[in-house]
Amino acid sequence: MTEKSRPKTRKDRIMDAALRIFAEKGFQNATITEISKEAGVSDATIYEYFGTKEDLLFAIPEKISNDTFEASAKVIPYIKGVEGKIRAIMLFYIELYQSNPDYSALVLLQLMSNKRFRQTPAHAAIRRSSHALLDCIKEGITDGTFKKDANPYLIRSMLMGTIEHLFIHWHMQGRPKGKTSITDLLDPFIEIVFDGIRAKKEFPGTTLYLKMEDIKALGNLIQKKEGGNSSKDKNK
Amino acid sequence: MTEKSRPKTRKDRIMDAALRIFAEKGFQNATITEISKEAGVSDATIYEYFGTKEDLLFAIPEKISNDTFEASAKVIPYIKGVEGKIRAIMLFYIELYQSNPDYSALVLLQLMSNKRFRQTPAHAAIRRSSHALLDCIKEGITDGTFKKDANPYLIRSMLMGTIEHLFIHWHMQGRPKGKTSITDLLDPFIEIVFDGIRAKKEFPGTTLYLKMEDIKALGNLIQKKEGGNSSKDKNK
DNA sequence: TACCTCTTCATAGTCACACTGTCAAGAATT
DNA sequence: AATTCTTGACAGTGTGACTATGAAGAGGTA
Numbered sequence: 001m002t003e004k005s006r007p008k009t010r011k012d013r014i015m016d017a018a019l020r021i022f023a024e025k026g027f028q029n030a031t032i033t034e035i036s037k038e039a040g041v042s043d044a045t046i047y048e049y050f051g052t053k054e055d056l057l058f059a060i061p062e063k064i065s066n067d068t069f070e071a072s073a074k075v076i077p078y079i080k081g082v083e084g085k086i087r088a089i090m091l092f093y094i095e096l097y098q099s100n101p102d103y104s105a106l107v108l109l110q111l112m113s114n115k116r117f118r119q120t121p122a123h124a125a126i127r128r129s130s131h132a133l134l135d136c137i138k139e140g141i142t143d144g145t146f147k148k149d150a151n152p153y154l155i156r157s158m159l160m161g162t163i164e165h166l167f168i169h170w171h172m173q174g175r176p177k178g179k180t181s182i183t184d185l186l187d188p189f190i191e192i193v194f195d196g197i198r199a200k201k202e203f204p205g206t207t208l209y210l211k212m213e214d215i216k217a218l219g220n221l222i223q224k225k226e227g228g229n230s231s232k233d234k235n236k
Numbered sequence: 237m238t239e240k241s242r243p244k245t246r247k248d249r250i251m252d253a254a255l256r257i258f259a260e261k262g263f264q265n266a267t268i269t270e271i272s273k274e275a276g277v278s279d280a281t282i283y284e285y286f287g288t289k290e291d292l293l294f295a296i297p298e299k300i301s302n303d304t305f306e307a308s309a310k311v312i313p314y315i316k317g318v319e320g321k322i323r324a325i326m327l328f329y330i331e332l333y334q335s336n337p338d339y340s341a342l343v344l345l346q347l348m349s350n351k352r353f354r355q356t357p358a359h360a361a362i363r364r365s366s367h368a369l370l371d372c373i374k375e376g377i378t379d380g381t382f383k384k385d386a387n388p389y390l391i392r393s394m395l396m397g398t399i400e401h402l403f404i405h406w407h408m409q410g411r412p413k414g415k416t417s418i419t420d421l422l423d424p425f426i427e428i429v430f431d432g433i434r435a436k437k438e439f440p441g442t443t444l445y446l447k448m449e450d451i452k453a454l455g456n457l458i459q460k461k462e463g464g465n466s467s468k469d470k471n472k
Numbered sequence: 473t474a475c476c477t478c479t480t481c482a483t484a485g486t487c488a489c490a491c492t493g494t495c496a497a498g499a500a501t502t
Numbered sequence: 503a504a505t506t507c508t509t510g511a512c513a514g515t516g517t518g519a520c521t522a523t524g525a526a527g528a529g530g531t532a
Contacts, residue, residue, distance in 0.1 A: 010480095026351070028264060031518060042482050044521080053519065109349035115262075118408070154421050157401040158394065158428070165397025166390070172354070185390050192394070192432030246509095268490065278510040280492080289490065 011049045014039045019060050023102035027057055027110050058120045061107050065125040068096050072129065075219050082140035084210055087190055089133050090159060091212045094182050097167045105171055108164055133159065146197045158193055183212075247285045250275045255296050259338035263293055263346055294356045297343050301361040304332050308365065311455050318376035320446055323426055325369050326395060327448045330418050333403045341407055344400055369395065382433045394429055419448075 017039035021030045032053060036043045050056040072092040079085050097104040107126075111117045137155045140146040146155075166182055187209070253275035257266045268289060272279045286292040308328040315321050333340040343362075347353045373391045376382040382391075402418055423445070 026349075032520085033518080042480095043519090044483085045481060047520065048480080112404075113345035113349075149424075151421060151424060154398075154402070154425055157405065158398045158425070161397035161399075161401025162390075162394045163397075164401065165393040168348075169393065185387060188385075188387060189390055189394070193428065195432040196428030267488095278512095279490090280510065280512095283491070284509085 010039075010041060010045065014041065014046055014049060014056070015060050018056050019102050019106065022057060022060070022110070023105050027053075054116065057106075057111070058117055058122060061103055061111065062120070062122040062125075064096075064100060064103055065107075065122045068092060069125045069129050071219060073132065074222055075215055076132065076136075078218060078222065079210070082136050082143065082145050083194060085136045086133065086140070086159070087186075087210055088215055089129070089136065090163065090186060090190065091183075091210070091215060092129075093160070093163055094186060095212050097163070098181060098183070101171065104167060108168055109171075130156070130160065144199055147199050150197045155193070155197060162189060246275075246277060246281065250277065250282055250285060250292070251296050254292050255338050255342065258293060258296070258346070259341050263289075290352065293342075293347070294353055294358060297339055297347065298356070298358040298361075300332075300336060300339055301343075301358045304328060305361045305365050307455060309368065310458055311451055312368065312372075314454060314458065315446070318372050318379065318381050319430060321372045322369065322376070322395070323422075323446055324451055325365070325372065326399065326422060326426065327419075327446070327451060328365075329396070329399055330422060331448055333399070334417060334419070337407065340403060344404055345407075366392070366396065380435055383435050386433045391429070391433060398425060 014035065018030075018035050021035050021038060024030075032043050032046060035056075036046055039046075046056065050059060072089060076085050076088060079088055111123075117123055134152055134156050137146070137150075137152040141148065141150055141152060163182065166185065170182070250271065254266075254271050257271050257274060260266075268279050268282060271292075272282055275282075282292065286295060308325060312321050312324060315324055347359075353359055370388055370392050373382070373386075373388040377384065377386055377388060399418065402421065406418070
């Protein structure tokens with residue numbers, strides 16, 4: 001994050017080419033020769049950077065997963081109220097999926113079901129995000145925002161499963177009719193979930209309508225504040 | 237369905253073996269030789285029944301998908317009220333996933349993301365089920381059970397996405413703690429969704445607590461009634 | 473310029489596995 | 503006994519992941 005837009009190394013070019021080709025044709029139907037041609041290097045060069053074709057596949061989502069997790073981990077503690085936090089995490093997810101459709105298709109369709117992928121650093125980042133969401137939900141149950149008997153695992157699956165299902169379907173068979181983006185559905189979606197699990201029905205949720213722009217602005221603010229300080233303490 | 241438990245043909249044995257091995261090692265890591273050994277036939281015999289290794293993979297879910305769709309299509313029209321219908325469809329899904337974990341893992345993790353699979357009869361059956369659910373939701377919006385401004389695609393993704401997410405997670409990393417089955421989560425889950433989209437809040441849903449046993453009993457009842465009649469007219 | 477060393481890449485392989493062709497052995501039919 | 507039909511063993515072929523080798527270029531020392 002410190003060095004912005006450094007020149008693309010050969011390694012970067014290979015990963016960019018691989019992402020494009022894997023997303024288009026699927027891992028199995030893509031050949032190394034194809035990728036090496038697209039990247040402008042030879043087959044053997046790829047094997048200097050990546051041990052196997054699968055290692056190349058696994059390397060692709062690592063940076064973007066880590067960056068997203070770090071960005072969200074930096075901002076979330078500054079948001080008050082679990083509803084706001086949960087909403088912010090969902091916004092990060094959606095933003096990630098919408099602005100990197102190739103990455104998302106790769107991760108959701110080809111990597112999540114791969115046993116070996118589950119032992120890579122990229123998957124660890126994804127797990128941390130998922131765990132952060134679960135923690136927020138549990139916090140909401142503890143602090144009385146949500147019903148005492150709500151099942152946090154179920155809630156998490158509702159939140160993530162729905163978004164993933166929407167994304168996968170839209171990715172594979174086009175979005176239905178007049179809809180423009182998943183973001184448009186977020187408000188009614190979250191409202192249904194929160195309505196169903198809120199302890200006090202009349203409570204509207206103070207930060208419910210936080211938008212991605214707000215979160216980005218918050219991120220910049222935090223960045224600046226830390227730039228002035230010694231860069232290590234940011235615990236709440 | 238007429239001939240019950242006919243002796244296993246070689247073709248059946250090959251598909252059984254393939255299901256086991258594909259589910260265990262994944263499509264790519266399974267070899268034809270392995271499957272032929274498990275099925276007690278030679279490699280070439282497999283190619284007498286299936287054009288390619290992928291054709292074999294696609295053939296596996298066909299029967300079970302069709303059977304499930306037909307069973308649900310037969311029962312649903314007899315259930316009054318969209319909430320009961322939707323609940324029944326969800327019960328069929330869950331029943332399908334829980335009693336055929338190998339099939340489900342194969343379909344959810346390896347087939348749904350395959351472009352060519354989307355042109356097979358098995359996928360057509362899956363699409364019909366999904367469409368039937370969507371129709372129920374739309375009916376609920378039209379007849380005033382659900383809010384006028386509810387988005388039927390969102391609701392469908394909530395219903396199916398959540399269940400699939402739960403199943404995939406439990407399949408891959410074990411179910412959390414004291415939970416026994418997805419069925420246990422169905423009541424609170426459906427309650428949250430319906431609570432969030434019902435037009436009249438006090439309306440409890442007459443058939444809300446229908447169980448899988450009830451549906452099976454209903455199926456048998458219909459079976460018998462039809463057995464007495466000419467077997468071709470059952471339009472509502 | 474001549475000589476050495478080190479990095480980077482292209483060529484020409486090897487190997488595993490999906491898939492095919494051939495033919496013999498057995499079962500069923502006549 | 504003669505004939506088709508079905509099945510499987512075996513020996514291929516072709517593709518594509520992966521590797522071993524050596525050439526081309528960059529940098530250093532006389």
